[in-house]
Amino acid sequence: MKRALVCGAGGFIGGHLVKKLKREGYWVRGVDIKPHEFAPTQADEFLLLDLREPENCKAALTLGNGTFDEVYQLAADMGGMGFISVAECEVLRNNALINVHMAHTAAEMGVPRYFFSSSVCVYRDMEPDEPPLTEDDAIPAEPDNEYGWEKLYAERVAMAYGRRYPVKVRIARFENCYGPEGTWNGGREKAPAAICRKVAQAEDGGIIEVWGDGTAIRVFTYVDDLVDGIYTLMQSDLEGPVNLGSDERVTVADLVRTVIDASGKRLKVKYVPGPMGVHARNFSKARIRSLGWEAKVSLKEGIAHTYRWIEEQTKAVHRVV
């Protein structure tokens, strides 16, 4: 039986990745600084460790016999635009510490395969009608925020260890992942979850406020598709960073409309000033497609699942209060 370590297993994507690896027949150890907030872990073993500390990286990677076959590094101090625009120092310091110590310790301990979760935040801002950027276009670099700069640095750390040690490094640049069992309130939530929450909490016939002007162009990737992509990439021979996201490009206004439609409510939308991020995104998916992967879940379908889950959460909080 193959053994996998999932760092960040108490988080949104890490939690779903643990389930995927269990379905694939792995023995899984999860590690995180906190337990999962929304679902009991399906990992065979779950350790609470702060991965900024090198000795904790070693503890996470230590098994009674042998080494892990695969290590998935998804632990990060992160959130939506509201969070990363104010927590620059935390994002740079905490994530660099985690990524340097995990890549170094995994390589030193003889891990054969190491996955790093990067982001399309490594790319510069784009014009709405620009042709797709390929992975190589991240350099020369001009990320829009410090979260993107740290991801770019951490990619280079992982690749450098891949050159010096016999570890096969795989890197995916995720594009806006959403779905059930992710952060939906508290300030770290991302746009799809925040909009689902606002719509769920609004009275029928009411009004919701959304940051920006609705014209920003994005791709939103359903979490089941994303974890399938992570797994496909990890089993492959594809070296270097790989864009991982759906092909459905929409405006923020389209996203808001999709959520409102899923709710069945009649709501007005008021756009208000707030952290907006870049104007447009458009990335080539040729590399991940070369492995036979493509997103299967449409935005409409994925948002329907996500909206129902977040609506349930808002009702549960209401019942407790």
Ligand code: NAD
């Ligand atoms: P998340 O916040 O739900 O999960 C990250 C997990 O890392 C959290 O559970 C957190 O507690 C844990 N963590 C933070 N600091 C830690 C520490 N010092 N030690 C141990 N664990 C620690 O975020 P997510 O959406 O599941 O993202 C997973 C990974 O994917 C992250 O690296 C993130 O940067 C990347 N990513 C996510 C998206 C997205 O749209 N969600 C997009 C691009 C990249």
